[in-house]
Amino acid sequence: MDSSYPRGDNLKLRVKDVFIAGALPIHTYIFRKSEFGLTYEFRLQNVIDMVGFLTSIVGPSKTGKTVLCDKVIGQNHYVDFIGNDFKDTEDFWVTIANRVGISLERDHTEIRKIEGQGLAGTKEEITTSITESFHSNKDKVIQYFINNDLVLLLDDFHYASSEKQLEIAYQLKDAIRKGFRTIIISLPHRSDDAIRKNTDLGGRLNLINIEPWNKDELREIAVAGFGKLDMEIDLTIADNIAQESLSSPQLMQSICYNLGMLLNIDNTATPVMPDQGLLVKAYRMTSLNLLAYQEVARKLKTGPNPRGQKRKTYMTIKKEEVDIYELLLKAIAEDPPTVSLSTDSIKRRIDVLLGDAADKPDRVKIKTAIDQVQSIIQSSEPVYQVFEYKDDEVYILEPLFLFYLRWGIL
Ligand SMILES: Nc1ncnc2c1ncn2[C@@H]1O[C@H](COP(=O)(O)OP(=O)(O)OP(=O)(O)O)[C@@H](O)[C@H]1O
Ligand SMILES: [Mg+2]
Incomplete structure (x- = not known):
């Protein structure tokens, strides 16, 4: 069944369509307020289009950094890399071009030709020519991203070496002025200083700090989800699950999914409210996936x-x-x-x-x-x-x- 099918007809949503622990949850997506009372989605939506600015999202693991981008930008509108996709030996723009399938053939030929000439010429001539070639690679990539309405997403940026981070920061500084949209995602306390503390990028950074989830926000996942399954969950039960989830929306989704399975909601017209024993069963079932x-x-x-x-x-x-x-x-x-x-x-x-x-x-x-x-x-x-x-x-x-x-x- 199409999980995005609207309610109101005879198609009943299934537990697996509602509680999604490993990807974007369509029916239980919660809009949380960030500082200043604005939702994270609203802020990301607004900063992503600011020409000349880089967006940096920082937050603890599994707090929803990737699904925030999925929700706001859409999976078809970003190209994502992780920090260690970038090798010290390969040019930043070449790595991106290879992924999106832009041909850089012509430039490689040019480099070879120039290098051949270089044997007879001076060293300086060679270096300048190569740099020019990279300039054109860069422009090609930037144009491709703009024409196709794409955003570059650099996830787990802290995994890139600090030299690579610096080089990327340098490359991006110029690219963002040309309308190249980039989001950098990293964990707190991990080093992405090349971006956050880079004086070159001073005044050109939009920072979004993702706060840990609180109990009320987590509870909304259960309330919304069981609601979509036509079951009004007791708030004390939703609270109990939220407390067990500590600060993890992923855990909340998993527990609710398992509880939905145990209640056999998909095949039951009026499911009973779970008691403490069934909750404990749901917790034990969830822990099986955390071996x-x-x-x-x-x-x-x-x-x-x-x-x-x-x-x-x-x-x-x-x-x-x-x-x-x-x-x-x-x-x-x-x-x-x-x-x-x-x-x-x-x-x-x-x-x-x-x-x-x-x-x-x-x-x-x-x-x-x-x-x-x-x-x-x-x-x-x-x-x-x-x-x-x-x-x-x-x-x-x-x-x-x-x-x-x-x-x-x-
Ligand atoms: N706004 C939200 N509403 C409901 N559930 C959410 C929300 N954000 C995250 N989740 C749940 O948490 C899971 C993990 O989210 P996500 O993968 O985006 O985290 P992350 O911060 O990118 O993690 P990592 O640090 O591992 O990259 C999601 O698959 C979803 O189940
Ligand atoms: Mg992620």
């Missing part, structure tokens, strides 16, 4: 190498014998799920987990354990960068990890 975090959780709860020494263990009120690292992860996974936890609140959670046990880890011991886990995280691959310990506070960087910790099989 990548199983390994992460295992590594972190193993802690540093004990070097042959036996670690002290604690007995929880559920009669599980755990060491300090297992205890720490259990505390982080406790109710309510939250994006940040102070050392003191982790201690309080640990105290509850251990009930009236005589011997509980003190604050110093807990702090040391968090520091140790933080060093494991820092020396591991990107998938392990799930939280950060800073100013006495644990910040969850990856909502999917906390969700897995709470509902997945450890």
Whole structure:
């Protein structure tokens, strides 16, 4: 069935058309307000056409940077590259031309001819000729983009080397004045300084900072989506799902999709309201798709190498014998799920987990354990960068990890 088919006829929307976790959700797209009370869509729409300006979108992973561009520009109107598509050995414009299929044949011939002559001529002559050839490549690409109403989208820009970033910034500075429209997307705290702090681009940048999603915004996904499926979801249930999703619209979409499946909405005229048991089932079902975090959780709860020494263990009120690292992860996974936890609140959670046990880890011991886990995280691959310990506070960087910790099989 065509997922964009309007309601009002006999075609009932299906759960898979409504809750979309991996692409642009047509029926559950939420317009969020950014600073100054304007929606992100309105702002992007307005800045993208400003001649002489570059648009820079920065936001945490999976907050909707790509679907924002899909929504505002449309997938057929942008050509996207990721930072590491640009190799140091290849000219920026040649990389783009190759992708969109513009022939640069003539220029290559010219270069070869000039190089041949160059053997007899001076070095300077050669360099100038090549640069001119690149100028014409550049103009060709710019004209192609303008004629076809295309926008260049540079995603994950932080993956380009800093030299390449600088070169791209330099190239774009001139191109944007000629009406070449470009959007650069990057993650916060990752280096895209070549763009944001580039004095050449000073006053020519439109910055859009995507804020993390809050609970009310996340809840709208459930309310809108189940509404489209002719079911008025209880607000307490929508809230519960939003709380579990932490700040992730993707997680919210996934949980709602699984809940819709469990309720068999597609084949039921009047679905029942889910109870707590069914919600838990939906969470467990959702965690099955997040197996990548199983390994992460295992590594972190193993802690540093004990070097042959036996670690002290604690007995929880559920009669599980755990060491300090297992205890720490259990505390982080406790109710309510939250994006940040102070050392003191982790201690309080640990105290509850251990009930009236005589011997509980003190604050110093807990702090040391968090520091140790933080060093494991820092020396591991990107998938392990799930939280950060800073100013006495644990910040969850990856909502999917906390969700897995709470509902997945450890
Ligand atoms: N405005 C929105 N309304 C509803 N759902 C959304 C919205 N924005 C994002 N989502 C959900 O979150 C998912 C992830 O969004 P998207 O891929 O755009 O994030 P991203 O910031 O580009 O991620 P990455 O950093 O990995 O590139 C979407 O596929 C969709 O399910
Ligand atoms: Mg993206």
